[in-house]
Amino acid sequence: MSLEEKIKQALVSKFDFLAGRIVISRPRRIFIQVELERLNDVFDYAVKQLVFSHLCTITGLDEGLTFGVVYHIADKNGIVLNLRTAVPKINPVLRTITFYFPGAEIYERELMDLLGVKIDSLPPGLRYPLPDDWPQDEFPLRKGWKPKAENREQKTENREQKT
Amino acid sequence: MREQRKFKIPIGPQHPALKEPESFSVALKGEKILGVDIRLGYNHRGIEKACEERTYVQDVYLIERICGICSHTHSTCFVQAVEEIAQLAVPKRALYIRTLVGELERVHSHYLWLGVAGHEIGFDTLLMYTWRDREAIMDILALLTGNRVNYGINTIGGVRRDIDSAQTKEVLKAVEQLEERTHYYIEIATEDMAISKRLSGVGMLPQEDALRLGAVGPTARGSGVNRDVRRDDPYAAYEELSFDVITDTHCDVYGRTVVRLKELLESFKIIRQVLKNMPQGPIAVKAPRKIPAGEALSRYEAPRGEDVHYVKANGTDKPERVKVRAPTLANVRTVKQMLKDRFLADMPIVIAAIDPCFSCTDRMVEIKNVDSEKEKIISWPELRSLSIEWYKAQGVDFTKLNKKLGNV
Numbered sequence: 001m002s003l004e005e006k007i008k009q010a011l012v013s014k015f016d017f018l019a020g021r022i023v024i025s026r027p028r029r030i031f032i033q034v035e036l037e038r039l040n041d042v043f044d045y046a047v048k049q050l051v052f053s054h055l056c057t058i059t060g061l062d063e064g065l066t067f068g069v070v071y072h073i074a075d076k077n078g079i080v081l082n083l084r085t086a087v088p089k090i091n092p093v094l095r096t097i098t099f100y101f102p103g104a105e106i107y108e109r110e111l112m113d114l115l116g117v118k119i120d121s122l123p124p125g126l127r128y129p130l131p132d133d134w135p136q137d138e139f140p141l142r143k144g145w146k147p148k149a150e151n152r153e154q155k156t157e158n159r160e161q162k163t
Numbered sequence: 164m165r166e167q168r169k170f171k172i173p174i175g176p177q178h179p180a181l182k183e184p185e186s187f188s189v190a191l192k193g194e195k196i197l198g199v200d201i202r203l204g205y206n207h208r209g210i211e212k213a214c215e216e217r218t219y220v221q222d223v224y225l226i227e228r229i230c231g232i233c234s235h236t237h238s239t240c241f242v243q244a245v246e247e248i249a250q251l252a253v254p255k256r257a258l259y260i261r262t263l264v265g266e267l268e269r270v271h272s273h274y275l276w277l278g279v280a281g282h283e284i285g286f287d288t289l290l291m292y293t294w295r296d297r298e299a300i301m302d303i304l305a306l307l308t309g310n311r312v313n314y315g316i317n318t319i320g321g322v323r324r325d326i327d328s329a330q331t332k333e334v335l336k337a338v339e340q341l342e343e344r345t346h347y348y349i350e351i352a353t354e355d356m357a358i359s360k361r362l363s364g365v366g367m368l369p370q371e372d373a374l375r376l377g378a379v380g381p382t383a384r385g386s387g388v389n390r391d392v393r394r395d396d397p398y399a400a401y402e403e404l405s406f407d408v409i410t411d412t413h414c415d416v417y418g419r420t421v422v423r424l425k426e427l428l429e430s431f432k433i434i435r436q437v438l439k440n441m442p443q444g445p446i447a448v449k450a451p452r453k454i455p456a457g458e459a460l461s462r463y464e465a466p467r468g469e470d471v472h473y474v475k476a477n478g479t480d481k482p483e484r485v486k487v488r489a490p491t492l493a494n495v496r497t498v499k500q501m502l503k504d505r506f507l508a509d510m511p512i513v514i515a516a517i518d519p520c521f522s523c524t525d526r527m528v529e530i531k532n533v534d535s536e537k538e539k540i541i542s543w544p545e546l547r548s549l550s551i552e553w554y555k556a557q558g559v560d561f562t563k564l565n566k567k568l569g570n571v
Contacts, residue, residue, distance in 0.1 A: 026247065028396055029460060054390070055377050056462065056471045057488035072460055072471065078396030080460055103377035103496045106203070107488075129204035140212055 031082045039085045047100050058107040060115045062143045096122040114141035194506050199499040214485040235268045236465040238317040244461035244474035249454050257321035259441045262400040266430045271300040272466035273423045276518045283511040285551035286561040288568040296344045299337045321447025345427045361559045362417035366501040366513035379493045380468020382517045385419035387412045392464035404436050416516040453480045467518050491519045508553035
């Protein structure tokens with residue numbers, strides 16, 4: 001049995017609700033869909049018991065009514081576990097994973113700035129990557145977000161005045 | 164005796180050292196660095212969002228422009244993900260050509276780093292030498308791809324240019340010449356007292372911290388972390404090639420230097436194998452304009468470490484989401500650790516030693532004082548000369564070595 005299959009089996013035997021939700025898309029790539037309520041348990045087990053000790057990154061997606069969040073964690077054999085969950089847009093709150101990976105801070109700040117996902121228990125710090133004077137309610141990676149038309153018009157006007 | 168005052172020194176963001184905007188605010192007590200806060204973002208150009216509004220083919224060229232040094236890294240990482248979603252069988256010859264350009268890129272990047280590192284410690288002869296030698300690789304890249312940077316070799320489904328026997332000869336000639344030079348630089352780095360005295364014990368990152376903070380590439384390998392995507396998660400032609408993953412247990416700037424230098428030799432080994440074993444056949448398969456719905460995560464060992472791209476397709480000719488995590492973003496957190504309780508004079512080389520690439524990452528480092536009494540503004544050239552003079556006073560001087568090498 002391949003290592004990927006072994007990991008799949010270990011996960012299903014520990015968490016029976018994961019049956020049918022684990023896809024091995026190709027060698028060394030496993031995708032899992034987890035409910036937000038059970039994310040922390042599965043994440044804890046994957047990191048501590050299955051030794052997925054390296055965080056590649058966190059991806060945030062705008063999926064309409066929810067935000068998709070994918071934690072990409074890798075083990076020493078090159079296998080990447082893509083742990084995917086959905087956070088409701090009405091109250092998008094996730095718990096920080098900086099207890100496991102201190103380096104995750106920057107990825108979590110990116111989720112906050114670009115999508116507007118709130119990260120619970122994240123210690124205070126400087127924002128990333130948007131400038132400090134960026135409006136609090138604008139999240140550029142959301143699907144409906146466009147650069148404000150009036151800003152663009154204003155800039156064109158200024159340019160025209162100069163010339 | 165009067166108590167030493169605490170200072171806060173902002174450096175940047177308009178920054179002449181690394182030719183990129185970044186801002187450092189250093190909290191000091193005397194000459195000791197108290198703590199570091201990280202502020203990044205000055206170079207965030209919204210490329211991920213822009214990708215969603217362009218077609219896959221346009222995105223290949225846009226993504227190539229994330230970085231001027233590891234452009235091939237990003238374009239390869241991206242096309243790999245798209246090809247996986249579209250289930251394209253990329254011809255082997257194309258994979259070999261990608262590997263060849265990728266290793267040439269690593270050689271030019273490591274040579275560039277060695278020069279910058281030399282400059283930051285006042286060893287400018289090394290900068291002159293390495294950057295002169297690096298031209299050989301730039302010429303080879305231009306010969307193979309038509310461009311010195313942003314090679315434009317990748318396309319979805321393969322590569323855009325084939326390589327002929329005359330070009331192969333030129334590559335082998337350049338590799339031979341550069342290999343000889345690399346041995347010379349290894350000799351200087353390992354045998355000359357001034358270099359080891361200046362770099363040893365500076366920017367310490369113990370192995371457990373490298374692991375905990377998620378360091379990648381030579382920054383991790385210089386702390387004894389045996390991790391390399393080329394071996395652990397092989398892509399392109401790496402599964403069929405034999406090479407060693409170089410690690411070092413010094414855990415300091417010296418260790419990172421040794422790793423990069425020895426990695427150059429491995430790259431030459433890989434380039435020779437690629438040219439020798441390159442299979443015949445087509446160089447690309449036709450890719451559909453619309454990519455079927457799906458998702459893929461692609462990893463690539465860039466010269467600076469693991470590069471990660473995640474692509475989600477929705478069945479149209481434009482991606483739903485493209486996520487890029489460049490290696491510097493994973494490494495920048497380690498700078499905090501490396502600088503804590505160290506001297507201000509170590510700052511230039513410690514930052515340079517992660518081989519930061521901020522346009523890739525912002526895609527900055529701010530060092531802040533807890534209770535500053537006074538603020539002082541210092542420019543990077545001033546900090547660099549302070550660093551060189553400070554070490555001169557401790558007996559680490561490159562003047563003689565510069566003269567000796569310059570007179571050869």
